[in-house]
Structures are given as C-alpha cells and as structure tokens.
Amino acid sequence: MEKIEHIGIAVKDLEASNPLFAKLLGVPQYKMEEVATEGVRTSFFMSGPNKIELLEATNPDSPIAKFLEKKGEGIHHVAFAVDDIVSEIARLKQEGFQILNETPKKGADNKLVAFLHPKGTNGVLVELCQEIKEG
Numbered sequence: 001m002e003k004i005e006h007i008g009i010a011v012k013d014l015e016a017s018n019p020l021f022a023k024l025l026g027v028p029q030y031k032m033e034e035v036a037t038e039g040v041r042t043s044f045f046m047s048g049p050n051k052i053e054l055l056e057a058t059n060p061d062s063p064i065a066k067f068l069e070k071k072g073e074g075i076h077h078v079a080f081a082v083d084d085i086v087s088e089i090a091r092l093k094q095e096g097f098q099i100l101n102e103t104p105k106k107g108a109d110n111k112l113v114a115f116l117h118p119k120g121t122n123g124v125l126v127e128l129c130q131e132i133k134e135g
C-alpha cells in the first residue's frame with residue numbers, strides 16, 4: 001500500500017455538494033465523471049496532496065444509494081494507491097481479507113480498482129487503486 005489515494009464521500013446531490021466542498025477546500029472540482037458500472041456520478045477535488053471524491057448515486061441499486069439510505073451522507077470509503085493491484089489482491093487474500101472483486105475493475109479517474117469488505121477491516125470500506133498507465 002502506498003499513500004491514501006482518495007477519500008470517498010457519499011452525497012445526495014453533487015450540485016449542492018460541489019460548491020460546498022469548493023468553499024471548504026478553496027479549490028473547484030477538477031473533474032466530474034460517471035462510472036455507470038458502479039451506479040455513481042463522481043466529482044474530484046485536489047487540496048494540496050489530498051484527493052476528495054464526492055459520489056452521488058445514479059440508480060437506486062447503487063452501493064451509494066444503499067449507503068445513503070442506511071447511514072446518510074458521509075465518508076464512504078478510503079482508497080489506497082497500489083503499484084500492482086493484482087499482486088496486492090493476492091497478498092490481501094492470502095492475509096485473509098475478503099476481496100469483493102478479485103478481478104480489478106475500471107474505476108474513475110483512470111484507475112483499476114478493487115474493494116475489500118468492511119466487515120474485515122473494522123468497518124472501513126477499503127478501495128485499492130492502480131493508475132492505468134497509457135501506452
């Protein structure tokens with residue numbers, strides 16, 4: 001695990017949360033992206049070295065919709081940058097963590113991602129992110 005790649009925050013309405021976080025961080029979002037496979041619309045902010053990902057559900061089956069229903073708005077996950085997501089998944093599986101998708105999937109912001117079940121990480125949904133290198 002390298003550094004924290006981003007903190008994911010579940011929000012009801014990006015149109016309301018984008019200006020709020022822009023005021024909070026003093027910077028506008030640098031990107032908005034929909035990830036249909038996850039049922040989310042996201043916006044990203046960079047505040048110094050810290051990346052914040054706001055997530056809004058795009059359908060009622062989205063993990064974000066379920067989370068909002070159950071827990072309301074708030075921190076949804078912590079994402080870590082990894083150099084080699086396939087070997088990191090193998091290592092974590094070996095260590096006994098429950099990997100939710102053993103095959104990395106395309107995430108937002110040009111990443112391959114995988115998730116660990118929060119039941120096995122003291123209630124914190126952990127995401128692994130590997131930069132997709134061009135070429």
Ligand SMILES: CC[C@H](C(=O)O)C(=O)SCCNC(=O)CCNC(=O)[C@H](O)C(C)(C)COP(=O)(O)OP(=O)(O)OC[C@H]1O[C@@H](n2cnc3c(N)ncnc32)[C@H](O)[C@@H]1OP(=O)(O)O
Nearest residue numbers: 008035038063066067076100107108113115118123124125
């Ligand atoms: C990929 C685009 C973007 C990126 O960065 O690139 C993203 O980050 S997309 C983020 C959205 N996608 C995901 O979250 C995928 C992984 N998540 C899942 O597969 C599910 O959300 C899962 C398995 C964590 C929970 O789904 P389930 O259907 O089991 O929902 P339940 O409400 O029944 O939850 C079971 C149990 O887990 C607790 N829970 C759920 N979500 C979270 C969470 N985010 N953090 C901590 N705990 C969570 C929930 O409270 C239930 O616990 P219980 O004690 O039974 O209440």
Ligand SMILES: [Co+2]
Nearest residue numbers: 008053079127
């Ligand atoms: Co994320």
